[in-house]
Amino acid sequence: MKPFVKWAGGKVRLLKEIERHLPVDFDEWENVTYVEPFVGGGSVLFHMIDKYKNITRAIINDINPVLIEAYRTIKRDPSSIIKILMELRSEYLGLQIGAPRELFFYRVRDTYNAMRFEDDHKVAFFIFLNHTCFNGLYRENRLGKFNVPHGRYKNPIIFEENNIFALHTALQNVEINCGDFSDIFSSLGNAPTFMYLDPPYRPVSKDVTMFTLYDGNGFSDLDQIRLKEICDVFSNKGCKIMISNSDSYDDNISFFERLYNNGYQIDRVKVTRMINPYNSKNRKPQEVIITNYPSPNSI
Numbered sequence: 282m283k284p285f286v287k288w289a290g291g292k293v294r295l296l297k298e299i300e301r302h303l304p305v306d307f308d309e310w311e312n313v314t315y316v317e318p319f320v321g322g323g324s325v326l327f328h329m330i331d332k333y334k335n336i337t338r339a340i341i342n343d344i345n346p347v348l349i350e351a352y353r354t355i356k357r358d359p360s361s362i363i364k365i366l367m368e369l370r371s372e373y374l375g376l377q378i379g380a381p382r383e384l385f386f387y388r389v390r391d392t393y394n395a396m397r398f399e400d401d402h403k404v405a406f407f408i409f410l411n412h413t414c415f416n417g418l419y420r421e422n423r424l425g426k427f428n429v430p431h432g433r434y435k436n437p438i439i440f441e442e443n444n445i446f447a448l449h450t451a452l453q454n455v456e457i458n459c460g461d462f463s464d465i466f467s468s469l470g471n472a473p474t475f476m477y478l479d480p481p482y483r484p485v486s487k488d489v490t491m492f493t494l495y496d497g498n499g500f501s502d503l504d505q506i507r508l509k510e511i512c513d514v515f516s517n518k519g520c521k522i523m524i525s526n527s528d529s530y531d532d533n534i535s536f537f538e539r540l541y542n543n544g545y546q547i548d549r550v551k552v553t554r555m556i557n558p559y560n561s562k563n564r565k566p567q568e569v570i571i572t573n574y575p576s577p578n579s580i
């Protein structure tokens with residue numbers, strides 16, 4: 282199973298490290314609830330529910346409503362979006378590379394932006410645009426219109442029918458929410474729970490030492506602190522928690538070491554990123570993996 286969208290911060294390349302940082306006895310847990318409040322393209326979700334059959338309940342969330350509508354549509358019945366995607370794909374790939382494809386892309390983008398949220402076709406258009414736009418980014422202007430330019434891939438794989446049907450089956454035990462990450466926590470029960478939290482990246486470094494209120498990606502340092510406080514609450518309830526982010530320093534002080542300084546373990550791993558909006562000349566991007574249990578690596 283593969284994600285049905287490319288997503289900024291997607292974790293396909295980090296899966297091995299995530300695996301290595303799971304609780305040592307994770308295989309032996311029974312009736313596990315898996316929680317992912319920043320699900321994005323779902324690379325970790327699909328890997329986990331495919332591999333660990335002891336996960337009997339999964340709860341996912343993201344703040345992006347079109348993305349979440351796509352998950353819900355694929356869970357409910359993907360056949361109508363597959364039909365539309367087939368039409369879009371054959372028309373697009375039948376065009377010459379260059380201006381004809383570009384023109385088609387912008388027509389699809391205009392149509393997508395004019396569609397109502399409830400429109401059945403919107404999810405199919407979203408998936409098409411995701412695979413044909415620049416770097417698979419999702420960005421909207423101030424009017425809420427998708428504005429990423431054409432991507433110019435020679436032979437983009439826009440969707441794979443079998444994969445979408447496999448995702449449909451896999452999503453049957455998954456509860457899907459749309460909203461702020463904090464909303465998801467009210468639906469947790471008493472079962473053994475593992476949470477994987479992958480919030481938007483904090484920039485590699487900031488010029489100021491003070492916590493900043495707002496970030497270009499809409500996720501501020503206050504949100505990072507809010508998230509940490511929720512982790513503390515669920516940590517005290519016995520949940521096992523893993524958080525990943527981009528390593529980040531203010532005046533050579535690690536932001537995440539300063540924040541997660543009460544019994545969490547922080548490991549650094551190297552990554553190559555497909556989409557790295559915060560590339561810095563000074564520091565090679567590194568991922569931090571934070572756990573509220575001893576990492577099997579260091580035992």
Ligand SMILES: C[S@@+](CC[C@H](N)C(=O)[O-])C[C@H]1O[C@@H](n2cnc3c(N)ncnc32)[C@H](O)[C@@H]1O
Nearest residue numbers: 288290291292319321322323324344461462479
């Ligand atoms: C780094 S990405 C997650 C990528 C994901 N792990 C994957 O493999 O594709 C972070 C996600 O958090 C979502 N997000 C941003 N702010 C949020 C918030 N306040 N609550 C919930 N989700 C949020 C974004 O829409 C984005 O999909």
